[in-house]
Amino acid sequence: MESFSDRLLAEHQATWQAMQQHRFVTDIEQDKLPAGVFNQYLVFEGDFVATAIGIFALAVSKAPGIRQQRWLVGVLNALVDDQMGYFEQVLARRGINPDDYQRNLPAVSRFRDGMLTAAREGGYADIVTLMFGAEWMYYHWCSRVYRSEQADPDIRHWVEMHAEETFFAQARWLKAELDQCAAILPEGEQRRLSALYRQVLEWEIDFHGAAYADCPAG
Numbered sequence: 001m002e003s004f005s006d007r008l009l010a011e012h013q014a015t016w017q018a019m020q021q022h023r024f025v026t027d028i029e030q031d032k033l034p035a036g037v038f039n040q041y042l043v044f045e046g047d048f049v050a051t052a053i054g055i056f057a058l059a060v061s062k063a064p065g066i067r068q069q070r071w072l073v074g075v076l077n078a079l080v081d082d083q084m085g086y087f088e089q090v091l092a093r094r095g096i097n098p099d100d101y102q103r104n105l106p107a108v109s110r111f112r113d114g115m116l117t118a119a120r121e122g123g124y125a126d127i128v129t130l131m132f133g134a135e136w137m138y139y140h141w142c143s144r145v146y147r148s149e150q151a152d153p154d155i156r157h158w159v160e161m162h163a164e165e166t167f168f169a170q171a172r173w174l175k176a177e178l179d180q181c182a183a184i185l186p187e188g189e190q191r192r193l194s195a196l197y198r199q200v201l202e203w204e205i206d207f208h209g210a211a212y213a214d215c216p217a218g
Contacts, residue, residue, distance in 0.1 A: 004182035004190065005132065005175045008197045015201045020141050024208040028155060029145045038155055039094060041211035043101040044108050046087035051112050053079050055119040055127060062124040071173060086161075090154055105213060107206035114203055118196060125181040129193045132174040133200030138162050139171045 002010070009016060019025070024041070027033035053076060060072045091098065102108075115134075119127045142162035150156040161167065182190055 003175075003179045004193075005136075005178050008194055011194055012198045012201060015198055015205070016137065019137055019201055019205050019208075020144075022141075022205060022208050024211060025141045025145065028150060028159065029148050031148065031150050033152075033155060035152065037211045038152070039096050040101050041208070042087065042090060042094070042096060043098045043103060044207065044211060046091065046098065047103060047108075048112060049079060049083050049087060051116055052083075054116060055130065058119045059124065059127040059131075062127065064124060068124075068177065075170065094154065102210075102213065105210045107203075107210040111203040111207040114199065122196075125178070125185065125189075125193060126196060128174055128178045128181055129196050130200055132171070132178045133197045134204060135167070135171040135174055137201065137204060139168050143168075 024033070024037070027037070056072055056076050056079065060069050060076065063069045063072060090096075115130055118130055139162060142159050145159050146163040150159060178193075182193065185193070
């Protein structure tokens with residue numbers, strides 16, 4: 001029997017492929033991503049870590065049991081310590097002052113505010129859908145791009161971080177958790193989560209495209 005998460009992937013395959021073949025992704029795969037675009041993207045993504053911390057904190061508060069809370073607290077620790085530390089280091093190494101870059105373009109604000117609002121207003125299954133949509137997508141394009149070469153060591157490290165087993169394990173956990181949540185939901189709720197999943201992919205497409213808008217030359 002097809003799992004709920006696999007059903008989402010099948011239902012929204014066109015949107016999934018649009019992200020998998022996004023200009024940002026293919027530029028990295030072909031080793032031609034402009035340094036300025038990557039710098040701008042790092043600013044956007046670094047800012048989004050704070051949003052992700054808020055989303056996972058909400059997941060802890062809405063989780064159905066201690067099993068889920070233990071895992072989610074581990075995710076929070078990794079975001080606060082590892083991810084925040086990574087962005088502090090890479091921005092400093094590349095000489096990036098975030099205040100010199102765009103930080104609130106409409107596509108970026110839609111992604112940030114849309115994700116956070118859905119997490120605040122929805123239940124645990126909504127949050128799992130949000131993060132599954134983002135992380136399963138990210139692992140798959142990075143695991144493909146990892147097979148090519150990137151001359152910029154920071155871009156290469158970024159790809160490696162999201163293609164490694166630790167990140168894949170988190171994406172798999174979200175996939176299994178979503179399937180478990182959906183198994184007890186009526187069809188109407190499943191359809192609503194399907195629409196939310198598609199929205200996440202659409203937000204991601206626009207978010208990555210925004211890195212090309214008016215970025216400083218790098």
